[in-house]
Amino acid sequence: MAATENGKKTASPEEEHPRKAFGYAAKDTSGVLYPFAFSRRNTGDNDVTIKILYCGICHSDLHSIKNEWNNTTYPIIPGHEIVGVITEVGSKVHNLKVGDKAGVGCMVNSCRSCYSCKQHFENYCAAGPILTYSSLDVDGTITYGGYSDMIVVDQDFVIHFPENMPLDRGAPLLCAGITVYAPMKYHGLNEPGKHLGVVGLGGLGHVAVKFGKAFGMKVTVISTSPRKQKEAIERLGADAFIVSKDREQMTAAMGTMDGIINTVSAVHDISALLFLLKSSGKMVMVGVPDKPLELSVSPLIGGGKVIAGSCIGGIKDTQEMIDFAAKHNVLADIELVDADYVNKAMERLAKADVRYRFVIDVGNTLPMENGKKMASPEEEHPRKAFGYAAKDVSGVLYPFAFSRRNTGDNDVTIKILYCGICHSDLHSIKNEWNKTTYPIIPGHEIVGVITEVGSKVHNLKVGDKAGVGCMVNSCRSCYSCKQHFENYCAAEPIYTYNSLDVDGTITYGGYSDMIVVDQDFVIHFPENMPLDRGAPLLCAGITVYAPMKYHGLNEPGKHLGVVGLGGLGHVAVKLGKAFGMKVTVISTSPNKQKEAIERLGADAFIVSKDREQMTAAMGTMDGIINTVSAVHDISALLFLLKSSGKMVMVGIPENPLELSVSPLIGGGKVIAGSSIGGIKDTQEMIDFAAKHNVLADIELVDADYVNKAMERLAKADVRYRFVIDIGNTLRAA
Ligand SMILES: [Zn+2]
Ligand SMILES: [Zn+2]
Ligand SMILES: [Zn+2]
Ligand SMILES: [Zn+2]
Numbered sequence: 001m002a003a004t005e006n007g008k009k010t011a012s013p014e015e016e017h018p019r020k021a022f023g024y025a026a027k028d029t030s031g032v033l034y035p036f037a038f039s040r041r042n043t044g045d046n047d048v049t050i051k052i053l054y055c056g057i058c059h060s061d062l063h064s065i066k067n068e069w070n071n072t073t074y075p076i077i078p079g080h081e082i083v084g085v086i087t088e089v090g091s092k093v094h095n096l097k098v099g100d101k102a103g104v105g106c107m108v109n110s111c112r113s114c115y116s117c118k119q120h121f122e123n124y125c126a127a128g129p130i131l132t133y134s135s136l137d138v139d140g141t142i143t144y145g146g147y148s149d150m151i152v153v154d155q156d157f158v159i160h161f162p163e164n165m166p167l168d169r170g171a172p173l174l175c176a177g178i179t180v181y182a183p184m185k186y187h188g189l190n191e192p193g194k195h196l197g198v199v200g201l202g203g204l205g206h207v208a209v210k211f212g213k214a215f216g217m218k219v220t221v222i223s224t225s226p227r228k229q230k231e232a233i234e235r236l237g238a239d240a241f242i243v244s245k246d247r248e249q250m251t252a253a254m255g256t257m258d259g260i261i262n263t264v265s266a267v268h269d270i271s272a273l274l275f276l277l278k279s280s281g282k283m284v285m286v287g288v289p290d291k292p293l294e295l296s297v298s299p300l301i302g303g304g305k306v307i308a309g310s311c312i313g314g315i316k317d318t319q320e321m322i323d324f325a326a327k328h329n330v331l332a333d334i335e336l337v338d339a340d341y342v343n344k345a346m347e348r349l350a351k352a353d354v355r356y357r358f359v360i361d362v363g364n365t366l367p368m369e370n371g372k373k374m375a376s377p378e379e380e381h382p383r384k385a386f387g388y389a390a391k392d393v394s395g396v397l398y399p400f401a402f403s404r405r406n407t408g409d410n411d412v413t414i415k416i417l418y419c420g421i422c423h424s425d426l427h428s429i430k431n432e433w434n435k436t437t438y439p440i441i442p443g444h445e446i447v448g449v450i451t452e453v454g455s456k457v458h459n460l461k462v463g464d465k466a467g468v469g470c471m472v473n474s475c476r477s478c479y480s481c482k483q484h485f486e487n488y489c490a491a492e493p494i495y496t497y498n499s500l501d502v503d504g505t506i507t508y509g510g511y512s513d514m515i516v517v518d519q520d521f522v523i524h525f526p527e528n529m530p531l532d533r534g535a536p537l538l539c540a541g542i543t544v545y546a547p548m549k550y551h552g553l554n555e556p557g558k559h560l561g562v563v564g565l566g567g568l569g570h571v572a573v574k575l576g577k578a579f580g581m582k583v584t585v586i587s588t589s590p591n592k593q594k595e596a597i598e599r600l601g602a603d604a605f606i607v608s609k610d611r612e613q614m615t616a617a618m619g620t621m622d623g624i625i626n627t628v629s630a631v632h633d634i635s636a637l638l639f640l641l642k643s644s645g646k647m648v649m650v651g652i653p654e655n656p657l658e659l660s661v662s663p664l665i666g667g668g669k670v671i672a673g674s675s676i677g678g679i680k681d682t683q684e685m686i687d688f689a690a691k692h693n694v695l696a697d698i699e700l701v702d703a704d705y706v707n708k709a710m711e712r713l714a715k716a717d718v719r720y721r722f723v724i725d726i727g728n729t730l731r732a733a
Helices: 061-067 167-174 178-184 205-216 227-236 249-254 270-274 315-330 339-350 421-431 533-540 542-552 569-579 590-599 609-618 634-638 679-692 703-714
Strands: 018-028 032-039 046-059 082-089 100-106 106-111 150-154 196-198 218-223 241-245 259-264 275-285 306-309 335-336 356-361 383-390 397-404 411-421 446-454 464-466 469-472 514-518 557-565 582-587 603-608 621-626 641-649 671-672 699-702 721-724
Touching: 018 150, 018 383, 018 582, 032 100, 032 150, 032 339, 046 100, 046 167, 082 150, 100 542, 106 150, 150 446, 167 178, 167 205, 167 315, 167 335, 167 356, 178 205, 178 259, 178 315, 196 205, 205 259, 218 227, 227 241, 241 249, 249 582, 259 270, 270 275, 270 641, 270 699, 315 533, 335 339, 339 356, 356 671, 397 514, 397 703, 411 533, 411 699, 411 703, 421 703, 446 469, 446 542, 464 533, 469 514, 514 641, 514 679, 533 542, 533 569, 533 679, 533 699, 542 569, 542 621, 557 569, 569 582, 569 621, 569 679, 590 679, 621 634, 699 703, 703 721
Parallel strands: 196 218, 196 259, 218 241, 259 275, 275 306, 335 356, 557 582, 557 621, 582 603, 621 641, 641 671, 699 721
Antiparallel strands: 018 032, 046 082, 046 150, 046 356, 082 100, 383 397, 411 446, 411 514, 411 721, 446 464
8 A cells, every 4th residue: 555645655564564473462561461463574685584492581571561661562572582593584684594593682773873883882872772672663663572483683683693502591691691791891800810799699690600700700699698609609600609798708808809790680788899899890780770879989989999880782792792602601590481381480580589580482382372362453453544643752744554453343434534633642743741652643533424333333324424532442340431431441541542452452543544443432423513623522622511511510691711712712612602601711812802702702801911800800700611731820710710619620731730729718619620521421512512503613724734733733823723634635545
C-alpha cells in the first residue's frame, strides 16, 4: 500500500516485519510473562538472522517488565544475553556466515556518528544506543528481546562466538561479563600480580572474580555474607574473602588493593571500601543504587584515589571479551531453566535466589509451549488501514499505513468521515505526558458511517451515523464501570489511541480512514446532526456536559459561569443556553466579549482582571465550569458563587493552584473536578445536542493541513475547533 502524500510511501512496521516469531512478553506492570506471537523484519543487506538457543535472565529484565525505570513500552519481550546460530545473512554481511554461533548483548544499534560511537563506545552513544528490547528501532518499531525464538540484528552489533565456548554459560557474558570486563580494561585492573577487590558476589561479581583470576591477579571478594566465603574461594577461585561488616578484617586489608569493582546496587558504605585501596587506587561502580550514596571525601583525597563509573561496554570490547573468555575458559555459573519456568525464575531472582545466573534453554523448550499459541496482534489485524501518525517527540504527523482487526461479533466498523483535533492530541504526539508509544495516530472525536456490524451487535446497523470518543473499552466490572462511569474505570479505560488494547496491541485513533470498536463504546448519531460540527462534542462536549449534569448546573433559570472561551468553554456556553440558564463568560481577553455574546449567545461577559466587574458579579452564580488549563487565581472566582455554589474544574493546569480556603468556607462552596464522561452520558449528551442544535464552531481542514493545524492550535489560533475532513481528503493509494 502506498500513500499519495507527495508520491512518497511510508511502509508500516507491520509491512516491514513479515516473519513470524514467538516468545514471552509482559503485557503490563504485573510483569507476568505470557507466550506471545509477534514478527520480525526480513534479513536486510546488513542483517544477520539468529535462531536463538539460549538467553540469560538479567536483573535489568526484571526491572523492565515491571516498568520500574518508567521507560517500558508494553508488550515487552525482555532478554539481552542472547546466543544462537546464524540461519541467514544479508548480501553485505562480512565475517559472519550461516551456521556460525553468535550472540547479541544489550544493544542492537546506535547513532554511529557521535563522539562515543566513533571511539567504539556505542554504550555511551550521545543519542542513546538502541537497546535490544523496549527501545525505538530505526524503522519505528519497538525492539523485542531474546526471550524468543529468533532475532534479526545488524551485523555490526552481532558478537561472534568461538566454536569452543559453551553457549549456555557464555550467554551471560554479553551483559554481566562486559559490564565488569570493560572497567577492568580501561582502569588497568587487568594486569598480572595486581590486587583486585570485587564487592558483591552475584551475577556480575562472580564473573569479575573469574576475569580477575584469568588476568593473573590476586582477587579478594568483599561481601556482607560470611557464608559465601567457601563458595567464593573453592568454587570461583578467589584468593581471599572479607566480610564487609567485620571491622578487624577490613582494617587488616587497608591499603592493599590496586582496584575495586563494586557491583552492589543497594545503598552501602563506599567510604569504608575506599580505605582498602592503595594510593592512586580506583574503585569502579557498575551497580546503580536507587538512592545517592554518602561519600566522605577524606579517604578519597588521602591517597589520591579515584571513584569511577562504567556501564556495559562497546561492541568491539564485547568481542574482545568473548574471545578472551573462550581462551581462558571464563564462563558464568548458571542454572539452565525451561522457557515455561520464566515467571518462577523472575520471582526467585527478585529474592536473589539464584547462583549465579538463570539462562533460558530457548532452543529446546520455547517452541514446545504445550503446543499452545497466542495469536499475534498482527495476525488478528488483517485489515489494511491508513492515517497520519507521529513517529517521535517532534510530533510531526506523517502518512502511515497500518492495520485494524476484523469486525468481531461485538464490533462495529466505522468508515471515518470527520475527526476533531483536541488539545490532548497535541500533548500526546509530543509525548508531553510521558506516556506516548510511537508511532501514534491521534484523534478521539471521531464520526462516520457504519460499514459492518458483528453478529451480536444490536441497536446499530450498516449505514448508521456513529461516533467514537475518548474510550474504546474499559474493565466493565469495577465500581465505576458498573455505574456507567467508564471514564473513571479503576483499571483505567482503554483510550481510543495510545492505549494497550485487550488483544495486546496499541490503539490507533481517528486521524485515519476507518476504525473497529466494540458496540458498547460506539455513540449513535441522530440523522439530523451535522457530523463535522458534532464530532468535537465527543470529547469537548461530554467534558462540560457531564459536570453540568452531575452538579445540577443544567436547570432553567440558574446562573452559570464559564471560565475560558476555547474548545471546551464555547460548548459549555451553548449547553448552558440550551438548558435555559443565564450564562456569563469569564475571560482574560476583553476582545472576546462581542463574540461571546453575539455569536455564542452568552448573556454577560466579565473580564477576570477587571476588579470592578468581578466585584459587581460577586455572589451571583449557581455554578462555574472552569475550563482553564493555565495557572490562575481560583479564589477570585469562588467569590462569584452564591452560597453552596459549585466550581467544577475540567482543565488541568500543569502546576498546583493556590487556594485560599476562606472564600470556600464562607458560603459553604464546593470545588469539584470532572474528566470527560461515561458512554451512557455521552449518548444522552449527543441526543440532547441534536435536539437543541448545540454544535461546535469549527474550522474544517484537509488531512494534509494537519501539521499546520497543530502549529496553530499550539498558539490557540483556532475558533474553536479544527475538524479534519477525513472522508473527502484522506487518501491512500
Ligand atoms: Zn543485563
Ligand atoms: Zn552514537
Ligand atoms: Zn479530547
Ligand atoms: Zn472499570
